Amino acid sequence: MNALRIIRASRCPDLPWKNGGGTTREIAVFPPGAGMEDFLWRLSMANVERPGPFSHFDGVDRVLAVLEGTLHLTGPALDAALDPGSDPLAFAADQPVDGAPIGGPVRDLNAMVRRSAFTVRMVRLQAGERAECPDAVNYFLALEAQQLAGEALAAFDCAQVSGALTCEGAALLVSFVAIRA
Structure with a gap:
Protein backbone atom coordinates (compact mmCIF):
# COMPACT_ATOMS: atom_id res chain seq x y z
CA MET A 1 0.00 0.00 0.00
CA ASN A 2 1.18 3.51 -0.74
CA ALA A 3 0.47 6.67 1.25
CA LEU A 4 -1.97 6.52 4.15
CA ARG A 5 -3.76 9.51 5.69
CA ILE A 6 -5.81 8.79 8.84
CA ILE A 7 -9.05 10.65 9.60
CA ARG A 8 -10.22 9.97 13.16
CA ALA A 9 -14.01 9.83 13.58
CA SER A 10 -13.65 11.54 16.95
CA ARG A 11 -12.09 14.58 15.27
CA CYS A 12 -14.88 15.10 12.72
CA PRO A 13 -17.37 17.63 14.12
CA ASP A 14 -20.92 16.36 14.67
CA LEU A 15 -23.24 18.96 13.07
CA PRO A 16 -27.07 19.03 13.29
CA TRP A 17 -29.18 18.65 10.16
CA LYS A 18 -31.33 21.58 9.11
CA ASN A 19 -34.50 19.53 9.74
CA GLY A 20 -33.35 18.41 13.21
CA GLY A 21 -33.74 14.72 12.36
CA GLY A 22 -30.11 13.81 12.98
CA THR A 23 -26.49 14.85 12.73
CA THR A 24 -23.65 14.44 10.25
CA ARG A 25 -19.86 14.20 10.44
CA GLU A 26 -18.06 15.24 7.27
CA ILE A 27 -15.09 12.93 6.65
CA ALA A 28 -13.86 14.41 3.37
CA VAL A 29 -15.03 16.74 0.60
CA PHE A 30 -13.71 17.76 -2.80
CA PRO A 31 -12.75 20.38 -3.61
CA PRO A 32 -11.44 21.04 -0.09
CA GLY A 33 -13.68 23.47 1.76
CA ALA A 34 -16.62 23.00 -0.64
CA GLY A 35 -20.10 23.43 0.75
CA MET A 36 -23.29 21.51 0.13
CA GLU A 37 -23.99 23.44 -3.09
CA ASP A 38 -20.59 23.14 -4.78
CA PHE A 39 -18.95 19.83 -3.78
CA LEU A 40 -17.91 17.41 -6.52
CA TRP A 41 -17.80 14.52 -4.06
CA ARG A 42 -18.47 14.20 -0.34
CA LEU A 43 -18.03 11.43 2.25
CA SER A 44 -19.84 11.66 5.57
CA MET A 45 -21.24 9.66 8.46
CA ALA A 46 -24.74 10.44 9.70
CA ASN A 47 -26.83 9.64 12.74
CA VAL A 48 -30.50 9.29 11.80
CA GLU A 49 -32.62 9.80 14.89
CA ARG A 50 -36.15 10.10 13.47
CA PRO A 51 -38.04 9.58 10.19
CA GLY A 52 -37.89 12.23 7.49
CA PRO A 53 -36.98 13.13 3.92
CA PHE A 54 -33.41 12.98 2.68
CA SER A 55 -31.95 16.26 1.44
CA HIS A 56 -32.46 16.91 -2.27
CA PHE A 57 -29.32 17.48 -4.41
CA ASP A 58 -29.73 18.22 -8.13
CA GLY A 59 -27.42 16.18 -10.35
CA VAL A 60 -26.03 14.11 -7.46
CA ASP A 61 -25.80 10.34 -6.99
CA ARG A 62 -25.57 8.81 -3.54
CA VAL A 63 -24.38 5.49 -2.09
CA LEU A 64 -25.34 4.65 1.49
CA ALA A 65 -24.31 1.85 3.86
CA VAL A 66 -25.78 1.32 7.31
CA LEU A 67 -23.15 0.98 10.05
CA GLU A 68 -25.47 0.56 13.07
CA GLY A 69 -29.23 -0.03 13.32
CA THR A 70 -31.79 -0.56 10.57
CA LEU A 71 -32.92 2.12 8.11
CA HIS A 72 -36.02 1.82 5.92
CA LEU A 73 -35.72 3.86 2.70
CA THR A 74 -38.68 4.61 0.45
CA GLY A 75 -39.06 6.58 -2.76
CA PRO A 76 -39.86 6.14 -6.46
CA ALA A 77 -38.96 2.51 -7.24
CA LEU A 78 -37.22 2.28 -3.85
CA ASP A 79 -38.33 0.28 -0.82
CA ALA A 80 -35.41 -1.16 1.15
CA ALA A 81 -34.56 -1.94 4.76
CA LEU A 82 -30.79 -1.67 5.28
CA ASP A 83 -28.80 -2.97 8.23
CA PRO A 84 -25.06 -3.49 8.87
CA GLY A 85 -25.11 -6.73 6.84
CA SER A 86 -26.71 -5.13 3.77
CA ASP A 87 -24.81 -4.21 0.64
CA PRO A 88 -24.40 -0.46 0.10
CA LEU A 89 -27.34 1.03 -1.82
CA ALA A 90 -26.94 3.49 -4.71
CA PHE A 91 -29.71 5.95 -5.58
CA ALA A 92 -30.24 9.39 -7.13
CA ALA A 93 -30.12 12.24 -4.61
CA ASP A 94 -32.36 14.36 -6.83
CA GLN A 95 -35.32 11.98 -6.36
CA PRO A 96 -37.53 12.12 -3.24
CA VAL A 97 -36.36 9.57 -0.65
CA ASP A 98 -37.57 9.17 2.93
CA GLY A 99 -35.63 7.39 5.64
CA ALA A 100 -37.04 5.89 8.82
CA PRO A 101 -34.92 4.30 11.54
CA ILE A 102 -36.43 1.03 12.76
CA GLY A 103 -36.09 0.23 16.46
CA GLY A 104 -33.79 3.13 17.34
CA PRO A 105 -31.17 5.49 15.93
CA VAL A 106 -29.13 4.57 12.85
CA ARG A 107 -25.56 5.41 11.86
CA ASP A 108 -24.74 5.36 8.15
CA LEU A 109 -21.92 6.11 5.75
CA ASN A 110 -22.95 8.35 2.86
CA ALA A 111 -20.96 9.03 -0.33
CA MET A 112 -22.25 11.61 -2.83
CA VAL A 113 -20.93 12.66 -6.25
CA ARG A 114 -21.89 15.17 -8.92
CA ARG A 115 -22.77 12.70 -11.67
CA SER A 116 -21.28 15.01 -14.33
CA ALA A 117 -17.83 14.85 -12.68
Whole structure:
Protein backbone atom coordinates (compact mmCIF):
# COMPACT_ATOMS: atom_id res chain seq x y z
CA MET A 1 0.00 0.00 0.00
CA ASN A 2 1.18 3.51 -0.74
CA ALA A 3 0.47 6.67 1.25
CA LEU A 4 -1.97 6.52 4.15
CA ARG A 5 -3.76 9.51 5.69
CA ILE A 6 -5.81 8.79 8.84
CA ILE A 7 -9.05 10.65 9.60
CA ARG A 8 -10.22 9.97 13.16
CA ALA A 9 -14.01 9.83 13.58
CA SER A 10 -13.65 11.54 16.95
CA ARG A 11 -12.09 14.58 15.27
CA CYS A 12 -14.88 15.10 12.72
CA PRO A 13 -17.37 17.63 14.12
CA ASP A 14 -20.92 16.36 14.67
CA LEU A 15 -23.24 18.96 13.07
CA PRO A 16 -27.07 19.03 13.29
CA TRP A 17 -29.18 18.65 10.16
CA LYS A 18 -31.33 21.58 9.11
CA ASN A 19 -34.50 19.53 9.74
CA GLY A 20 -33.35 18.41 13.21
CA GLY A 21 -33.74 14.72 12.36
CA GLY A 22 -30.11 13.81 12.98
CA THR A 23 -26.49 14.85 12.73
CA THR A 24 -23.65 14.44 10.25
CA ARG A 25 -19.86 14.20 10.44
CA GLU A 26 -18.06 15.24 7.27
CA ILE A 27 -15.09 12.93 6.65
CA ALA A 28 -13.86 14.41 3.37
CA VAL A 29 -15.03 16.74 0.60
CA PHE A 30 -13.71 17.76 -2.80
CA PRO A 31 -12.75 20.38 -3.61
CA PRO A 32 -11.44 21.04 -0.09
CA GLY A 33 -13.68 23.47 1.76
CA ALA A 34 -16.62 23.00 -0.64
CA GLY A 35 -20.10 23.43 0.75
CA MET A 36 -23.29 21.51 0.13
CA GLU A 37 -23.99 23.44 -3.09
CA ASP A 38 -20.59 23.14 -4.78
CA PHE A 39 -18.95 19.83 -3.78
CA LEU A 40 -17.91 17.41 -6.52
CA TRP A 41 -17.80 14.52 -4.06
CA ARG A 42 -18.47 14.20 -0.34
CA LEU A 43 -18.03 11.43 2.25
CA SER A 44 -19.84 11.66 5.57
CA MET A 45 -21.24 9.66 8.46
CA ALA A 46 -24.74 10.44 9.70
CA ASN A 47 -26.83 9.64 12.74
CA VAL A 48 -30.50 9.29 11.80
CA GLU A 49 -32.62 9.80 14.89
CA ARG A 50 -36.15 10.10 13.47
CA PRO A 51 -38.04 9.58 10.19
CA GLY A 52 -37.89 12.23 7.49
CA PRO A 53 -36.98 13.13 3.92
CA PHE A 54 -33.41 12.98 2.68
CA SER A 55 -31.95 16.26 1.44
CA HIS A 56 -32.46 16.91 -2.27
CA PHE A 57 -29.32 17.48 -4.41
CA ASP A 58 -29.73 18.22 -8.13
CA GLY A 59 -27.42 16.18 -10.35
CA VAL A 60 -26.03 14.11 -7.46
CA ASP A 61 -25.80 10.34 -6.99
CA ARG A 62 -25.57 8.81 -3.54
CA VAL A 63 -24.38 5.49 -2.09
CA LEU A 64 -25.34 4.65 1.49
CA ALA A 65 -24.31 1.85 3.86
CA VAL A 66 -25.78 1.32 7.31
CA LEU A 67 -23.15 0.98 10.05
CA GLU A 68 -25.47 0.56 13.07
CA GLY A 69 -29.23 -0.03 13.32
CA THR A 70 -31.79 -0.56 10.57
CA LEU A 71 -32.92 2.12 8.11
CA HIS A 72 -36.02 1.82 5.92
CA LEU A 73 -35.72 3.86 2.70
CA THR A 74 -38.68 4.61 0.45
CA GLY A 75 -39.06 6.58 -2.76
CA PRO A 76 -39.86 6.14 -6.46
CA ALA A 77 -38.96 2.51 -7.24
CA LEU A 78 -37.22 2.28 -3.85
CA ASP A 79 -38.33 0.28 -0.82
CA ALA A 80 -35.41 -1.16 1.15
CA ALA A 81 -34.56 -1.94 4.76
CA LEU A 82 -30.79 -1.67 5.28
CA ASP A 83 -28.80 -2.97 8.23
CA PRO A 84 -25.06 -3.49 8.87
CA GLY A 85 -25.11 -6.73 6.84
CA SER A 86 -26.71 -5.13 3.77
CA ASP A 87 -24.81 -4.21 0.64
CA PRO A 88 -24.40 -0.46 0.10
CA LEU A 89 -27.34 1.03 -1.82
CA ALA A 90 -26.94 3.49 -4.71
CA PHE A 91 -29.71 5.95 -5.58
CA ALA A 92 -30.24 9.39 -7.13
CA ALA A 93 -30.12 12.24 -4.61
CA ASP A 94 -32.36 14.36 -6.83
CA GLN A 95 -35.32 11.98 -6.36
CA PRO A 96 -37.53 12.12 -3.24
CA VAL A 97 -36.36 9.57 -0.65
CA ASP A 98 -37.57 9.17 2.93
CA GLY A 99 -35.63 7.39 5.64
CA ALA A 100 -37.04 5.89 8.82
CA PRO A 101 -34.92 4.30 11.54
CA ILE A 102 -36.43 1.03 12.76
CA GLY A 103 -36.09 0.23 16.46
CA GLY A 104 -33.79 3.13 17.34
CA PRO A 105 -31.17 5.49 15.93
CA VAL A 106 -29.13 4.57 12.85
CA ARG A 107 -25.56 5.41 11.86
CA ASP A 108 -24.74 5.36 8.15
CA LEU A 109 -21.92 6.11 5.75
CA ASN A 110 -22.95 8.35 2.86
CA ALA A 111 -20.96 9.03 -0.33
CA MET A 112 -22.25 11.61 -2.83
CA VAL A 113 -20.93 12.66 -6.25
CA ARG A 114 -21.89 15.17 -8.92
CA ARG A 115 -22.77 12.70 -11.67
CA SER A 116 -21.28 15.01 -14.33
CA ALA A 117 -17.83 14.85 -12.68
CA PHE A 118 -17.39 11.62 -10.64
CA THR A 119 -18.71 8.14 -10.03
CA VAL A 120 -18.59 6.39 -6.67
CA ARG A 121 -18.24 2.76 -5.65
CA MET A 122 -18.65 1.42 -2.09
CA VAL A 123 -17.92 -2.20 -1.14
CA ARG A 124 -17.87 -4.14 2.12
CA LEU A 125 -14.64 -5.94 3.00
CA GLN A 126 -14.22 -8.81 5.45
CA ALA A 127 -11.23 -9.68 7.66
CA GLY A 128 -8.37 -11.05 5.56
CA GLU A 129 -9.83 -9.76 2.29
CA ARG A 130 -7.42 -8.10 -0.12
CA ALA A 131 -8.52 -5.11 -2.19
CA GLU A 132 -6.93 -3.26 -5.07
CA CYS A 133 -7.64 0.44 -4.86
CA PRO A 134 -8.41 1.70 -8.37
CA ASP A 135 -6.98 4.81 -9.96
CA ALA A 136 -9.24 6.97 -7.82
CA VAL A 137 -9.53 8.72 -4.48
CA ASN A 138 -10.10 5.87 -2.01
CA TYR A 139 -11.25 5.82 1.61
CA PHE A 140 -11.11 2.82 3.94
CA LEU A 141 -13.61 2.99 6.84
CA ALA A 142 -12.90 0.54 9.67
CA LEU A 143 -16.08 -1.11 10.96
CA GLU A 144 -14.17 -2.48 13.94
CA ALA A 145 -10.83 -1.70 15.60
CA GLN A 146 -7.94 -2.97 13.49
CA GLN A 147 -4.49 -2.27 12.09
CA LEU A 148 -4.01 -0.95 8.57
CA ALA A 149 -0.45 -0.63 7.26
CA GLY A 150 0.81 -0.47 10.85
CA GLU A 151 -1.67 2.23 11.91
CA ALA A 152 -4.26 1.56 14.63
CA LEU A 153 -7.80 2.40 13.56
CA ALA A 154 -10.73 2.52 15.97
CA ALA A 155 -14.21 1.61 14.74
CA PHE A 156 -15.39 4.27 12.25
CA ASP A 157 -11.92 5.78 11.76
CA CYS A 158 -11.13 6.32 8.11
CA ALA A 159 -7.95 6.26 6.04
CA GLN A 160 -7.33 7.71 2.61
CA VAL A 161 -5.50 4.90 0.81
CA SER A 162 -3.95 3.97 -2.51
CA GLY A 163 -2.51 0.76 -3.94
CA ALA A 164 -3.39 -2.70 -2.62
CA LEU A 165 -4.45 -3.44 0.94
CA THR A 166 -5.45 -6.34 3.14
CA CYS A 167 -7.84 -5.57 5.98
CA GLU A 168 -7.63 -7.19 9.40
CA GLY A 169 -11.32 -6.65 10.17
CA ALA A 170 -14.60 -5.64 8.57
CA ALA A 171 -14.45 -2.39 6.60
CA LEU A 172 -15.97 -0.36 3.79
CA LEU A 173 -13.92 0.81 0.82
CA VAL A 174 -15.20 3.91 -1.00
CA SER A 175 -13.71 4.94 -4.37
CA PHE A 176 -14.37 8.26 -6.10
CA VAL A 177 -13.49 8.06 -9.82
CA ALA A 178 -13.23 11.15 -12.02
CA ILE A 179 -15.18 11.05 -15.28
CA ARG A 180 -12.78 11.71 -18.14
CA ALA A 181 -14.11 13.95 -20.90
